[in-house]
Amino acid sequence: MKIEIYGTGCAKCKKLFENAQAAAGSDALVSKVEDIQQIMNAGVMLTPAIAIDGEVKSAGKVLSVDEIKKMISK
Amino acid sequence: MANECCSGTTTVLFTCSGAANVGQVANQAAVDLQQEGIGKMLCLAGIGSHNSGMIASGKGADRVVGIDGCTVACTKKALEHAEVPMTDYVVVTGLGFKKQAHDGVVDKEAVEKVKDEIKKCLGPVVASGGT
Ligand code: SF4
Numbered sequence: 001m002k003i004e005i006y007g008t009g010c011a012k013c014k015k016l017f018e019n020a021q022a023a024a025g026s027d028a029l030v031s032k033v034e035d036i037q038q039i040m041n042a043g044v045m046l047t048p049a050i051a052i053d054g055e056v057k058s059a060g061k062v063l064s065v066d067e068i069k070k071m072i073s074k
Numbered sequence: 075m076a077n078e079c080c081s082g083t084t085t086v087l088f089t090c091s092g093a094a095n096v097g098q099v100a101n102q103a104a105v106d107l108q109q110e111g112i113g114k115m116l117c118l119a120g121i122g123s124h125n126s127g128m129i130a131s132g133k134g135a136d137r138v139v140g141i142d143g144c145t146v147a148c149t150k151k152a153l154e155h156a157e158v159p160m161t162d163y164v165v166v167t168g169l170g171f172k173k174q175a176h177d178g179v180v181d182k183e184a185v186e187k188v189k190d191e192i193k194k195c196l197g198p199v200v201a202s203g204g205t
Contacts, residue, residue, distance in 0.1 A: 042127040043117075043125040043131070044127040045086070045114060045128065045131035046114075046131045049127065049131070056126040056127040056131075057126070058133070059130035061134050
């Protein structure tokens with residue numbers, strides 16, 4: 001599984017990245033997308049955003065570890 | 075731009091941008107509002123094409139403004155289909171403007187009226203400076 005966090009690097013983006021890492025454990029590769037062009041090309045207009053296996057699941061919110069775990073298990 | 079994460083209330087604007095005169099009025103109103111710092115325009119076509127980033131961005135906003143040219147209601151229906159909850163809605167023909175073929179000139183009076191309606195809807199949000 002591949003998890004991507006979209007954000008230009010503010011505190012909320014970092015928090016979402018940390019929460020995603022905690023939620024995924026060793027099951028997924030969590031990476032950051034900080035380039036504004038790449039963020040916009042993904043259709044993401046509000047950050048931070050999270051994509052799981054290429055599909056953006058949430059934007060503009062810092063999801064909790066539990067919320068991300070629920071998303072992963074779906 | 076996409077880095078809206080540290081702002082307060084997030085307002086997004088979806089417009090039908092239709093081919094008819096009223097669709098173009100709807101589009102221009104959203105362009106102007108964004109220029110004035112009232113909301114961020116998002117692509118309705120991105121909703122129609124099921125772009126997950128655009129859908130998630132719509133769902134992540136606090137206020138979702140829809141602007142349709144006419145009662146065919148393309149914005150409203152597309153947002154409903156994607157389960158993006160719309161909070162504020164304006165239809166150009168509902169303000170007394172007639173739908174006809176676009177002749178290349180956007181009716182400025184209509185654009186201003188649409189903008190005024192949206193500003194009225196967003197009243198407290200606009201006043202607080204949070205968009
Ligand atoms: S709402 Fe009316 S003007 Fe807008 S795209 Fe649909 S049919 Fe055209």
